[in-house]
Amino acid sequence: xxxxxxxxFVFLHKPLNPRSRLLLLASAAVIATALFFPLWKMHLxxxxxxxxxxxxxxxxxxxxxxxxxxxxxEINNLNHYIGMHSLAAADFxxxxxxxxxxxxxxxxxxxxxxxxxxxxxxxxxxVYSYFGVFSIGSFYYRLYTYGHNLDPTAPMRIQPxxxxxxxxxxxxxxxxxxxxxxxxxxxxxxxxLIVLAGWVSRQETPA
Amino acid sequence: xxxxxxxxxxxxVLPAALCLLALAGCDQKxxxxxxxxxxxxxxxxxxxxxxxxxxLFYSGGHSGQVFVAGLPSLRHIxxxxxxxxxxxxGYGFDxxxxxxxxxxxxxDVHHPALSQTDSKYDGRWLFVNDNAxxxxxxxxxxxxxxxxxxxxLPNSSGSHGSSFITENSEYLxxxxxxxxxxxxxxxxxxxxxxxxxxxAITGIKIEPKSGEMGVxxxxxxxxxxxxxxxxxxxxxxxxxxxxxxxxEMAHELLEVNASQLDRDLCPIVNWKAAAQAVAEGKAPLxxxxxxxxxxKVPGIVYFVAIxxxxxxxxxxxxxxxxVAGGKLQPTTTVLNFAKIQAAIAQKDFEGEARGIPILxxxxxxxxxxxxxxxxxxxxxxxxxxxxxxxxxxxxxxxWKLPPWTPEEQKDLTKAVLDxxxxxxxxxxxxxAGSDTKAPYGKWLVAMNKLSKGRHVVVGPAQPESSQLxxxxxxxxxxxxxxxxxxxPHFAQILKVTDCAPIEVYPKDxxxxxxxxxxxxxxxxxxxxxxxxxxxIAIRSRFTPDRIDAQVGDTLVVHVTNVEQTVDMIHGxxxxxxxxxxxxxxxxxxTFTITLKKPGVFAxxxxxxxxxxxxxxQGYLVVRPVGQTAALPAANPVAxx
Numbered sequence: 108x109x110x111x112x113x114x115x116f117v118f119l120h121k122p123l124n125p126r127s128r129l130l131l132l133a134s135a136a137v138i139a140t141a142l143f144f145p146l147w148k149m150h151l152x153x154x155x156x157x158x159x160x161x162x163x164x165x166x167x168x169x170x171x172x173x174x175x176x177x178x179x180x181e182i183n184n185l186n187h188y189i190g191m192h193s194l195a196a197a198d199f200x201x202x203x204x205x206x207x208x209x210x211x212x213x214x215x216x217x218x219x220x221x222x223x224x225x226x227x228x229x230x231x232x233x234v235y236s237y238f239g240v241f242s243i244g245s246f247y248y249r250l251y252t253y254g255h256n257l258d259p260t261a262p263m264r265i266q267p268x269x270x271x272x273x274x275x276x277x278x279x280x281x282x283x284x285x286x287x288x289x290x291x292x293x294x295x296x297x298x299x300l301i302v303l304a305g306w307v308s309r310q311e312t313p314a
Numbered sequence: 315x316x317x318x319x320x321x322x323x324x325x326x327v328l329p330a331a332l333c334l335l336a337l338a339g340c341d342q343k344x345x346x347x348x349x350x351x352x353x354x355x356x357x358x359x360x361x362x363x364x365x366x367x368x369x370l371f372y373s374g375g376h377s378g379q380v381f382v383a384g385l386p387s388l389r390h391i392x393x394x395x396x397x398x399x400x401x402x403x404g405y406g407f408d409x410x411x412x413x414x415x416x417x418x419x420x421x422d423v424h425h426p427a428l429s430q431t432d433s434k435y436d437g438r439w440l441f442v443n444d445n446a447x448x449x450x451x452x453x454x455x456x457x458x459x460x461x462x463x464x465x466x467l468p469n470s471s472g473s474h475g476s477s478f479i480t481e482n483s484e485y486l487x488x489x490x491x492x493x494x495x496x497x498x499x500x501x502x503x504x505x506x507x508x509x510x511x512x513x514a515i516t517g518i519k520i521e522p523k524s525g526e527m528g529v530x531x532x533x534x535x536x537x538x539x540x541x542x543x544x545x546x547x548x549x550x551x552x553x554x555x556x557x558x559x560x561x562e563m564a565h566e567l568l569e570v571n572a573s574q575l576d577r578d579l580c581p582i583v584n585w586k587a588a589a590q591a592v593a594e595g596k597a598p599l600x601x602x603x604x605x606x607x608x609x610k611v612p613g614i615v616y617f618v619a620i621x622x623x624x625x626x627x628x629x630x631x632x633x634x635x636x637v638a639g640g641k642l643q644p645t646t647t648v649l650n651f652a653k654i655q656a657a658i659a660q661k662d663f664e665g666e667a668r669g670i671p672i673l674x675x676x677x678x679x680x681x682x683x684x685x686x687x688x689x690x691x692x693x694x695x696x697x698x699x700x701x702x703x704x705x706x707x708x709x710x711x712x713w714k715l716p717p718w719t720p721e722e723q724k725d726l727t728k729a730v731l732d733x734x735x736x737x738x739x740x741x742x743x744x745x746a747g748s749d750t751k752a753p754y755g756k757w758l759v760a761m762n763k764l765s766k767g768r769h770v771v772v773g774p775a776q777p778e779s780s781q782l783x784x785x786x787x788x789x790x791x792x793x794x795x796x797x798x799x800x801x802p803h804f805a806q807i808l809k810v811t812d813c814a815p816i817e818v819y820p821k822d823x824x825x826x827x828x829x830x831x832x833x834x835x836x837x838x839x840x841x842x843x844x845x846x847x848x849x850i851a852i853r854s855r856f857t858p859d860r861i862d863a864q865v866g867d868t869l870v871v872h873v874t875n876v877e878q879t880v881d882m883i884h885g886x887x888x889x890x891x892x893x894x895x896x897x898x899x900x901x902x903x904t905f906t907i908t909l910k911k912p913g914v915f916a917x918x919x920x921x922x923x924x925x926x927x928x929x930x931q932g933y934l935v936v937r938p939v940g941q942t943a944a945l946p947a948a949n950p951v952a953x954x
Contacts, residue, residue, distance in 0.1 A: 173878075174818065174820065174878065175820060175821065175822070175878065177878035177879070180878060181878070181879050184852065184853055184877075184879075188925070188926070262926055262929075
């Protein structure tokens, strides 16, 4: 038992070699870049919308496709028939704090790169994973709320539903395609870089 | 086993094949005709979901409108209302279009002209004339809507010779068909036609950025009937060529009296010199317009005497040849611009008419091509060929432009290359891009005046027929036929990729001060006896959907379609008030009416928009004078 704890202690105090630190810097840069790309895209296709209606979700905003982003307005307009509330960035409180959390994570990465200990990486990984899982959960909850909190006086009454988080789904005359975008892939890459940073320093011994 | 079968089988196969060949021989003609039909059908077929390659802008004649069709399908796509109200798009009901139309409810659209830059279509505007009320209009090709109607023009009546645009859209020209005493409003006896009546050539100036038209200048002309025109390009840049009939100056029974002379005097106008002379102050004002007198300002107008009662006048893509359609003589007359210049320089004249020199015909003509009976208009493919419509012979004739070989020059029947029958009596014809320096070629559309017997019977009123002819090969090939409402006179063909129309008015561009985009800004306000409603139209509701007013009030309604989605058009039809305003996505329209009768009148969306379109309605409540909301009128229905 003591041996195991000892091993853990040693592991957490392993220094991060220069390659690890560079990987961490790269990870921070990748996260910063990811903020400028959409994380998620919902693409809705119907007979009258063969070219599709697009909704791009960034960590700080929702944006429609089309001229002047008018697809958002169009989707809201269509949704009003089933009594769904208008999608508005102002309603997504997470969009206000998410960029700051990413900033915090970047700071934690930089901290790990400067302090250079495996323990910092573990802290970072734990916070980042928690944040990631929480975000996806909160996104799902948003979708659930929009699809279930329908105005009972709406002209068309439909069975409450949850818009698809990921995959392809048919809703009335629309086929919904919901998939992660460049921003999400970059974030996954940033996690991979953090794991890799730990991996390349796994043979180091504490001073 | 297999070998046995083949050996024995072949004995039967051979006679059978011979038999089939014989049958095919008998039926070859029918099958060739069938193949040709199939080939032609495919040539003009645009499959569902596919799009045409060209726009065809037809003048709508006395319908007052412009029709848009696609090529090669020849399908009618839309109508652009210009000189007549058109409830389908709400034209002539809102304040802006109503003001443009003025008191007129019709026009007679003859000759559309696409704007040009460097003698090529620039895809910005389409100009059309109104032969009936002496107006010209500008359609913006950004949204395919009429933006300006200019006129009735001073000193000009029956603007048939219009709209002919210069190579960089500096001017478009209008010529009088029906001479009158000038200025307008002055009365003289038609018996004194020769001395009291005048025609005019009008240069309409086009503002290069906005396309806004204004009357630039006019040229006072003898009272002939000026018919058609064409502007110069390349070597003939700066000139415009007109035809005329009635050099006889007859004022009655023109059918006979205007057909007596073998030749008519056709003006050749140096418009750049005219504009210059006007700038130098050489044109005194007549009814507010600088009016040049060509007898007093030489070097601007020359005549050439062309046979006989000529109709079309068309400059070829090189700008070297000008072809007049003989109408009452079976030839087209080809003028050589280089020779015209030489004749002017050497004062090679054969006389003068009212102080305007007449160029010596023999010195300026290149040849008279015996094309057939009733030549009217000529178009060009840019490959050295001309195509002339023959009204009387009812066909299109293809012939070779100069330079001709000595053999052809000696016998110009040899310059005639091909003929194709049309059904029937072709007036105008159009070759894609013929009036530019680089025609698209490929397609020719014949606009026929008679369609009798070509379509299922639709009663005594007949549509016109259009026929699509493939001119890409050596021989012309009739490919398709379609019908239009009365009555295309001329058309312009524009490659779809040469213009860039929008499908939605972007919200940012809507500068209408009465536009409302948010519910909170919509509503009804009373100021004195004026009730102003600012209404939002969106699927599938009007906000507000109740307007309260009183008999005698002026009702002003501003409707904004806040949609930004293609084809989400809303209408605002008001029961029993002769109002139907159609509002495109992103557009605001205003209508003003005086409320004359009490009652509750429904308004509703007239342009089917959505699954709940039927529910898109509201009420206009017009109370009798003196009755307030608190005092409902006696209700005979409820009392029962």
